[in-house]
Amino acid sequence: MEIGSLFGADSQFHRFFNDPRWALAMLRATVLEAAHPQIGAALLDNSTFVAHPWRRLRNTLVSLQRMFGTDDAVREREAARLNRLHARLSGADVQNRPYDAMDPEVRAWVVATLFESSVTMCRLSGQPLDQDTMEQLYAEFRAFLAALGSDAGHLPPTVPEFWVYYDRMVEEELENTEALRIILYRLFDHLPAPPLLDGLPTVWAASRALAGPVIGTITVASLPEPFRRRAGLPEVPGAQTLMQSIYLTAGLARFLPDNWLKTESLTNLLYLTPDPSPDGDSHAATLTALRGRMKRAGALFRLVTPFPAQREPADGTTPLRSxxxxxxxxxxxxxxxxxxxxxxxxxxxxxxxxxxxxxxxxxxxxxxxxxxxxxxxxxxxxxxxxxxxxxxxxxxxxxxxxxxxxxxxxxxxxxxxxxxxxxxxxxxxxxxxxxxxxxxxxxxxxxxxxxxxxxxxxxxxxxxxxxxxxxxxxxxx
The missing domain is CATH 1.10.238.10 (EF-hand)
Known part of the structure; x- marks a missing residue:
């Protein structure tokens, strides 16, 4: 099977890309990547995932769309861009162990976590993949690795061999890195508001206070048990039940109309602004009305919650920062x-x-x-x-x-x-x-x-x- 036939709108990847469960799978994959010593060190030294997580998320999704699209020229151009980006990321961790984002084994592990987390999300939500679908998905991810110019041989050729490789990596290579701890225990507690909610701190603070601990708990619960045990990650009573319930609930979204849950539309929504566009796009008026309702909700939250008052800048001002x-x-x-x-x-x-x-x-x-x-x-x-x-x-x-x-x-x-x-x-x-x-x-x-x-x-x-x-x-x- 040629590489080109593994990409495009009919690929398994595209089916998962617009699946709400894949957001949980992506987060899980990111944690497993951060647990690799080289990747964890590179994230700490170079990544903006702590200060600018929404920007990082959007850029990642855009890149994946380009790599798995139907246009070979776009894929080749994006692969060249990613290779230039990764070639600039090298250094050493606090133990003076070198890291290099172009290391072929490191790149293979990144792709491995995406595949394994996609398979796991289906299993946890009660819809395990059949063998043919799993093999097709695995072939697509190996083709993705090859499209980057990396030797796909750094991932085993078959799915059964992959699980042996994956178990060995979990048992022998992964660590409780600082990057992993930041994602699990700091990122969700201090997650900044997405651009859509910028200027509505009370609404965001209330939402984050409710959702943050849940996301962290179910992410830990979804990680491989041998790694959780070796890394000393906490076992929260009821976490497994909560995790499976959320995966099952997210899986029900497959019954919604296809155009409701397009990942590209949802991520673009985060970046809409109330400014009118030259072509008279009506999204601006809709967003302005939505933000007005959010501000009223924020005022209500300030009355009924103990969150400290947040000062919002007056419209039209350009204040100096300290x-x-x-x-x-x-x-x-x-x-x-x-x-x-x-x-x-x-x-x-x-x-x-x-x-x-x-x-x-x-x-x-x-x-x-x-x-x-x-x-x-x-x-x-x-x-x-x-x-x-x-x-x-x-x-x-x-x-x-x-x-x-x-x-x-x-x-x-x-x-x-x-x-x-x-x-x-x-x-x-x-x-x-x-x-x-x-x-x-x-x-x-x-x-x-x-x-x-x-x-x-x-x-x-x-x-x-x-x-x-x-x-x-x-x-x-």
């Missing part, structure tokens, strides 16, 4: 409390993903950020530990609009200006910001000049001024 708030919201992309190269690399990675850049534009953007990091490190790293703490940043009260940051703004403008006419038009603006123009620009042919763009970017990055365009891009969850 240096500490700016550091946390914008500069510390990985959420580890420090500013170092992985934080700025994460900014470059998100911008390159938004704009779907190829070489050499992608490398130009990374190089501009690397030069800015060297400038920041020289100016702010007082104790010489190779990173900048929040205190170092706040104490310096820096003016960040140096030559390197100006170069970042110039390069970002150049790669956003796809047609090279020295203006950013509405379509190019949406590619970067995912919104219509959030600026007051006259006329139907609204355009964003180079000088305006650079000025706004520098004002945001150096003046710590809130921006309705740049906040969702660099500070949003």
């Amino acid at each position: 240096a500490g708030d700016f550091f946390t919201a914008v500069l510390d992309q990985t959420g580890d409390g420090y500013l170092d190269w992985p934080d700025l690399a994460a900014m470059a990675r998100e911008l390159a993903s938004r704009l779907d850049l190829d070489e050499p534009e992608e490398t130009k953007l990374y190089n501009a950020y690397a030069a800015w990091w060297r400038e920041l490190q020289a100016a702010l790293d007082i104790d010489g530990d190779g990173r900048v703490s929040k205190d170092e940043y706040a104490a310096a009260v820096p003016s960040l609009a140096g030559p390197a940051l100006i170069r970042v703004a110039e390069v970002l403008f150049d790669v956003t200006d796809a047609d090279g006419n020295d203006f950013i038009d509405a379509e190019e603006y949406r590619a970067l910001f995912r919104t219509a123009f959030r600026r007051t620009l006259p006329g139907a042919e609204a355009r964003y000049s180079r000088s305006e763009f650079v000025q706004d970017f520098l004002s945001f990055m150096s003046g710590r001024r809130s921006s309705t365009a740049f906040d969702p891009l660099l500070a949003g969850a």
Whole structure:
């Protein structure tokens, strides 16, 4: 069977992709990935999953759609992009053990967790896969690995051999890593609101307080028992029953109309904004009404719950953040409390993903950020530990609009200006910001000049001024 025949709308993967249970399976797979020492170390050092989990989720889903789509050219281009991204992720963990995101055995384990968790979600929800379906799904995931340019031989050739491999990995390779503990015990407790609920902290806090512990409990309960025992993960009374009940309930969604649960539609909904689009999209009015109802619900929650009052900024204001708030919201992309190269690399990675850049534009953007990091490190790293703490940043009260940051703004403008006419038009603006123009620009042919763009970017990055365009891009969850 050729690789191409294993992808597309008729694949088993696409059937699962729009299945609500797959959200639970993806979370479970992520935990199993984080339990691998190399992957756990790479996540801690480079990933934005703590500070920007919704952004990470959306990017992952978009990437999977491209890789499993029908267009071979799109798949090859996405594979090349992923390989460039992963080639930049290497280092060592706290025990000085090296990690490399291009390690073929590590990549094989990532794919293995996706396959195994898909099989497990069906079993836990009372709909186990038959052997033919399981073998088809396994062939698709091995083809996915091969499409990345990795040797599919790092996964066993048959399903029976896979289970031997999987059991060995669980027994011998997985650890109770810090990344795993963060996902299970910190992420759900501090999960930031998705963009749709941004500005409605009380509604989100109440929802998270109810759902967070349940999600954590059922995720732990779904992990392989030998690993739970060896890692010392807690056994919560009734967790197995709760887990199976939730999987069964999610499985009932298969009886809903197909167009109700399209993963792409649901993830796009998270990123809708109330700004009108140039083509008069009616989603804006619907979202505005929805947010109005949520705000009224939030007011009710504040009356009947003990959550502390949250101050919401007045519409139309652009308040200055404190240096500490700016550091946390914008500069510390990985959420580890420090500013170092992985934080700025994460900014470059998100911008390159938004704009779907190829070489050499992608490398130009990374190089501009690397030069800015060297400038920041020289100016702010007082104790010489190779990173900048929040205190170092706040104490310096820096003016960040140096030559390197100006170069970042110039390069970002150049790669956003796809047609090279020295203006950013509405379509190019949406590619970067995912919104219509959030600026007051006259006329139907609204355009964003180079000088305006650079000025706004520098004002945001150096003046710590809130921006309705740049906040969702660099500070949003």
